Amino acid sequence: MAIEPKGIIVHSMSEYFERDALKWLSRYNKETNTFDGTPLHQYPNPIHAPDWLVYSRLSVHGFISPNGDWIAGRAVPEKAAHAGKSIFGNLSGLNSHFLGFEMLVPGVNNYSQFINKIATAGTFSSAQRETALAKCREWMATYNISSNAVVGHSEVSGDDVRGPGKGKRDPGSSFDMDAFRGDL
Numbered sequence: 630m631a632i633e634p635k636g637i638i639v640h641s642m643s644e645y646f647e648r649d650a651l652k653w654l655s656r657y658n659k660e661t662n663t664f665d666g667t668p669l670h671q672y673p674n675p676i677h678a679p680d681w682l683v684y685s686r687l688s689v690h691g692f693i694s695p696n697g698d699w700i701a702g703r704a705v706p707e708k709a710a711h712a713g714k715s716i717f718g719n720l721s722g723l724n725s726h727f728l729g730f731e732m733l734v735p736g737v738n739n740y741s742q743f744i745n746k747i748a749t750a751g752t753f754s755s756a757q758r759e760t761a762l763a764k765c766r767e768w769m770a771t772y773n774i775s776s777n778a779v780v781g782h783s784e785v786s787g788d789d790v791r792g793p794g795k796g797k798r799d800p801g802s803s804f805d806m807d808a809f810r811g812d813l
Contacts, residue, residue, distance in 0.1 A: 630708045635720065636778030637765055638712055638729040638785065639809070641747055641800035643738040644695060645675035654685060675737045682731075687711060691730040691764065697756025699764065702730070706772070713797075715786040717778070723785060727778075728768055732757055732800055747801020758809070765813055776813040781806045 651657055651664040651672060662669050664684070676684070679692055679700055688709040692700040703709040705728060712723035720726050732753055734746050746752045765779055781800050788796035800806070 631706050632708050632725055634706050634726070634728045634768065634772040634774060636717060636723070636727040636774055636780060637768055638715075638723065638727050638780055638782055639732065639761065639800050639804065639806065640689065640711060640729055640782045641732040641734055641753075641804065642678055642681075643743050644678055644733040644735055645737040646678070646681045647737060647739070648672050648674035648676060650676070650681070651684060678731060678733055689729045689731050693730060693732050693757045693760045693764075695733060695735040695754050695757060697754060697760045699760055705768070712782070713786055714791050715782075716790050717780060717785045727785075728772075729782075730761070730764060732761065732804065744798060744801075747799060747803055750803050752801070752803045761809070762812055769813065776810045779806075779810055779813060 648669060651669060657664050664672065679702065682688055688703045689711040690705050690709055691702045694700060708724055709729060710724055711729035712727060715721065715723040717723055734743055734752060738746060768774060769776065781804065782797045783799060784806065786797040788794065790796065
């Protein structure tokens with residue numbers, strides 16, 4: 630289903646996940662140690678972020694690797710499952726209104742490592758930032774999106790929206806959204 634994009638959400642996630650992270654998902658069967666009926670040991674280790682989203686039944690319109698490469702995800706402007714419970718102005722359920730991409734945090738990270746890295750200066754490369762700026766400018770021109778509607782996931786899906794301790798924290802304080810919007 631195509632959407633009429635009204636904004637862009639900048640996300641971040643680990644570049645890779647340990648195979649055991651599949652145990653977090655509801656389709657994991659702990660009695661048989663299988664995920665979707667396949668023995669866990671048959672899945673790759675580590676799991677690359679684009680594959681992790683497929684296993685999670687989530688999606689974004691693209692990923693930006695640490696070296697700045699763009700990895701295509703869901704076709705634009707198809708609806709993607711990336712924002713979850715989210716609000717921007719008078720819009721809610723931003724999957725139906727916003728495009729989104731993931732800034733990949735280098736390496737294999739557990740949640741604690743990921744949270745620490747997105748709060749640490751230098752986590753995102755200048756190549757990633759340049760690719761993100763180029764992709765946002767392209768989408769802004771194509772869909773007449775204002776720079777004010779380019780937001781971080783935490784800005785539209787934080788504790789104020791999801792409840793105390795349940796809000797999204799990405800892309801993190803190491804990605805200065807105000808400076809990024811200013812450069813658009």
